[in-house]
Structures are given as C-alpha cells and as structure tokens.
Amino acid sequence: MKTELYIHIPFCKKKCAYCDFLSLPAYREVQRQYVDVLLEEIRQPQTDEIWQTREAEIRQAQTEVSVPTIFIGGGTPSVLPAAWIAEILDTVHACFSVEADAEITIEANPGSVDAEKLQVWRQAGINRISFGGQSFQEEELQLLGRIHSAAQIRESVALAREAGFANINLDLMSGLPGQTAEAWENTLRQAIALGPEHISAYSLIIEEGTLFYEHYGDSAEENGNTAGKSMPDSGRTWPPLPDEDTERRMYERTGEILAEAGFRQYEISNYAKEGFACRHNIGYWTGVPYIGFGLGAAGFLPRHTPETGQDGWIRYKNTEQLPAYLAGSREPAEYQILTQKDLEAECMILGLRMTDGVEEAAFVRRFGHAIDTSYGDTLRRYEQMGLLIRxxxxxxxSAEGVSVSNTVMADFL
Ligand code: SF4
Structure with missing residues (x-):
C-alpha cells in the first residue's frame, strides 16, 4: 500500500499578516533541538498508551508500504541549513521504502535560497520546490508582511532552474486588501513569465488570530471597515478588501489567463502544465494514507484491531505546543477513529475540489456500495440546480457550483 509522508518545519523569520499556519520564529539552537526530536519521531514513535496504536500503524506502514511522495512544509523549511534537510531525508530513506520516482517537495520562501542550498537539496533527492511568491506587487508584499521582494521571487526561481529543478510551483494570492483585478492579472502574468510548471492561486481568507483579522475580520462581509485607518509604522491607511464581484472576476480571469498559458486547472485553486499536477495533494484528495511528522502534523492511516478483527481508519494530529513537542510529548492534539460516514463525506468533499470530481467506480471500490445509496437525494438536488454535473x-x-462550493460540500457532511 502506498503511504505519503508530510514533514512539518514550523519556523519562519517573521509572521505574515494573514498567516494562521503553525509557524513561529526561533533561535538556531531551538531549531536544531526540533530537528533532533523530529528525527527521533521518524525513527522511533513514542510508546505511551494511545501512541502504541499509532506506533504499530506506523511500523506497519514502514514495512508494508512504499512512499510515493514526501512533502516538507511549514512554516518555512528553507530557513533551516540545507544539511539538516538532507539529514531528515536520509533518516526517512533509512526507515521507509521511498519509491525511486517519488515526488519530493520542499516549501521555500523567495530570498531564502542560494545556489549552495539548492544543490544540497537536489543531492538529497528533492525534485520539486514550492515557492511562496504570493504577489509581484511590492505594495501587496509589504501589506502581507512578506520578507521578500518581487525581484527576489525572480532570482530564486532562476537559481532553482540553474540548480536543475524542473518542477517549480509558485503560490499566489488574490483578493488582497486594495488589490484590483488589473493588479492581480499583472501578478499572474509575471508569474507565468517565469515559466513555472505549477501555480497555486488562492483567495485570501481572513483567519482569526491574524493581524488581518484585527482589521478585516469582524467586518470582512462589510468590505473591511478599517479602510481609512492608519497602518502601524507607515503613513498609509488600511485599504479595503475587494468586493465580491471583483473577487469573482479575479477567479474567472485566473482560469482564463492560466489556460491560455498552457495550465490545466485540476483543483479549485491549483493549475499545472501537463504532467505536473502535485501528486502529494492529489493523494490527500483521493484518500491515500499519509503520516505526518513534526509539530502539529496530521496523519491519516488504516487501523486494524486484532481483538475485533475490524479494519478502519484513524486521523491524528501531533501536539501543536512547541515546548511539549521538544520535551518528547506525543500526546496528540487530535486522535479520531473515523466512521464509514466520515470517510464517505470526506471522499465527496475532497473529490469535488478537483475538476475531475469523484469517480463513481472508485467510490464503489472503496466503500462497497453505489454513491447514490449514501447521497442520492443530495446529488439529484444539486444536479437539478445546475451546481453538479454527472x-x-x-x-x-459546475462552474456555478465552484462559486458556491462551500455550501454544496457542507451538504455531504
Ligand atoms: S512564510 Fe508562510 S508559514 Fe511563515 S508566516 Fe508567512 S505565511 Fe505563515
């Protein structure tokens, strides 16, 4: 059985204004301590009661599966010395059977890579880089609190090409405060000009606990009532969020512009040149098991209970508390035994994110009955409304369904 691996590196130089990911700044010594604990976790899962189950599952995974993809995400994995990343991958190879053509991705911030670092990554087997570019407009980058300029995105991609990377993703964000449809199109075109194989184009979501939430959160629906108020350390004011029509236009133009440039949309926010869709993410969306290592990392694994002879699935999430993680705690933040209903709902929700949608025969293979047995009424209703296509x-x-995807998906829960 195939099992994907996710490895979380939670460190960033500075928190971006929109970020609710598990990320924080830390001194080098703490980062090294973290890597040591991470290596230990990969080699030797803990053995307290709840984790005995997980250890058994991971051990089983280590012996019985092949690893088709590894994703080193963050945070900003590129803040670590390259040799440490190589050490992590060496440990993974020593513990797991990694497929010869495995997709091995690392997330990186533009401006945090150099020729030497990229060379070490290549030698360690990394074959895909995902750069968090976000925007090519300097004002937007500043507003987002990014640590790099547009020129540094261009430099980093050029360096990655020189180092031999043939699979590069650029993350971009639309719906930013003050962003016009023209500015977004300009960002898209500048990204395309760099020739990436993959573009992830996300719409900004104002998440609680972020700097943006303080200014746009409570009033996001009213289009940002902080417009006109001063931003800290600058003579500027907080610009308003784009209205819904502008956002919709940005989304439509994204599809059109990227299609003209040879990208195929394969998921709500993801576009790839032929053969470069992200295998790791497709695995998430199609129910491939995965193991998460590191702070707050999540896993999804089959579970066999010998006493009852029952097979099932678990989802777990490591502790999100850095001191606890560094102290070796394996007390999970979440540990859930998934029911058949949970799994079917997830199959529909994740499957509908992809432009190819859910394959009915795959649903039958996985769950042993037709999709209509579980969702016949819901499917018929949305088909009649023109939101689903069968x-x-x-x-x-459908295109209309994508614009109200959250509502449609919620009905499969
Ligand atoms: S670089 Fe990414 S993970 Fe780090 S603070 Fe910014 S958005 Fe968050």
Whole structure:
C-alpha cells in the first residue's frame, strides 16, 4: 500500500499578516533541538498508551508500504541549513521504502535560497520546490508582511532552474486588501513569465488570530471597515478588501489567463502544465494514507484491531505546543477513529475540489456500495440546480457550483 509522508518545519523569520499556519520564529539552537526530536519521531514513535496504536500503524506502514511522495512544509523549511534537510531525508530513506520516482517537495520562501542550498537539496533527492511568491506587487508584499521582494521571487526561481529543478510551483494570492483585478492579472502574468510548471492561486481568507483579522475580520462581509485607518509604522491607511464581484472576476480571469498559458486547472485553486499536477495533494484528495511528522502534523492511516478483527481508519494530529513537542510529548492534539460516514463525506468533499470530481467506480471500490445509496437525494438536488454535473462515471462541480462550493460540500457532511 502506498503511504505519503508530510514533514512539518514550523519556523519562519517573521509572521505574515494573514498567516494562521503553525509557524513561529526561533533561535538556531531551538531549531536544531526540533530537528533532533523530529528525527527521533521518524525513527522511533513514542510508546505511551494511545501512541502504541499509532506506533504499530506506523511500523506497519514502514514495512508494508512504499512512499510515493514526501512533502516538507511549514512554516518555512528553507530557513533551516540545507544539511539538516538532507539529514531528515536520509533518516526517512533509512526507515521507509521511498519509491525511486517519488515526488519530493520542499516549501521555500523567495530570498531564502542560494545556489549552495539548492544543490544540497537536489543531492538529497528533492525534485520539486514550492515557492511562496504570493504577489509581484511590492505594495501587496509589504501589506502581507512578506520578507521578500518581487525581484527576489525572480532570482530564486532562476537559481532553482540553474540548480536543475524542473518542477517549480509558485503560490499566489488574490483578493488582497486594495488589490484590483488589473493588479492581480499583472501578478499572474509575471508569474507565468517565469515559466513555472505549477501555480497555486488562492483567495485570501481572513483567519482569526491574524493581524488581518484585527482589521478585516469582524467586518470582512462589510468590505473591511478599517479602510481609512492608519497602518502601524507607515503613513498609509488600511485599504479595503475587494468586493465580491471583483473577487469573482479575479477567479474567472485566473482560469482564463492560466489556460491560455498552457495550465490545466485540476483543483479549485491549483493549475499545472501537463504532467505536473502535485501528486502529494492529489493523494490527500483521493484518500491515500499519509503520516505526518513534526509539530502539529496530521496523519491519516488504516487501523486494524486484532481483538475485533475490524479494519478502519484513524486521523491524528501531533501536539501543536512547541515546548511539549521538544520535551518528547506525543500526546496528540487530535486522535479520531473515523466512521464509514466520515470517510464517505470526506471522499465527496475532497473529490469535488478537483475538476475531475469523484469517480463513481472508485467510490464503489472503496466503500462497497453505489454513491447514490449514501447521497442520492443530495446529488439529484444539486444536479437539478445546475451546481453538479454527472457524466462519464464522474461527479463534479459546475462552474456555478465552484462559486458556491462551500455550501454544496457542507451538504455531504
Ligand atoms: S512564510 Fe508562510 S508559514 Fe511563515 S508566516 Fe508567512 S505565511 Fe505563515
């Protein structure tokens, strides 16, 4: 059985204004301590009661599976010395059977890579880089609290090419405060000009606990009532968020512009040149098991209970408390035994994110009954409303369905 690996590096130089990921700044000594604990976790999962189950599952995974993809995410993995990343991957190879053509991705911030670092990554087997570019407009980068300029995105991509990376993703963000449709199109075109194989184009979501939430959170629906108020350390004022029509236009133009440039949209926010869709993420969306290592990392694994002879699935999430993680605690933040209903709902929700949608035969193979047995009424209703399309053995969102995808997906819960 195939099992994907996710490895979390939670460190960043500075917190971005929109970020609610598990990330924090830390001194080098703490980062090294973290890597040591991480290596230990990869080699030797803990053995307290709840984790005995997980250890058994991971041990089983180590012996019986092959690893088709590894994703080193963050945070900003590129803040670590390259040799430490190589050490992590060496340990993974020593413990797991990694497929020869495995997709091995690392997330990086533009401006935090150099030729030497990239060379060490290549030698360690990394074959895909995902750069958090976000925008090519300097004002937007500043507003987002990014640590790099547009020129540094260009430099980093050029360096990665020189180092031999043939699979590069750029993350971009639309719907930013003050962003016009023209500015977004300009960002997209500058990104395309760099020739990446993959572009992830996300819409900004104002998450609680972020700097943006303080200014846009409570009033996001009213289009940002902080417009006109001063931003700290600057003579500027907080610009308003784009209205819904502008956001919709940005989304539509994203699809059109990227299609013209040879990208195929394969998921709500993801576009790739032929053969470069992210295998790791497709695995998440199609129910491939995965093990998460590191602070706050999540896993999804099959579980066999010998006493009852029952097979099932678990989802877990490591502790999100850095001191506890460094002290070796394996007390999970979450540990859930998933029911059949949970799994079916997840299959629909994640599957509908993809433009190919859910394959009906795959649903039958996985769950042993037709999709209509569980969701017949819901499917018919949304088909009649023109939000779902059912053809050639697949079910997918229509263009209109994508614009209200959250509402549609919620009905499968
Ligand atoms: S670089 Fe990424 S993970 Fe780090 S603070 Fe910014 S958005 Fe968050």
């Amino acid at each position: 053809e050639n053995g697949r079910i997918r969102l």
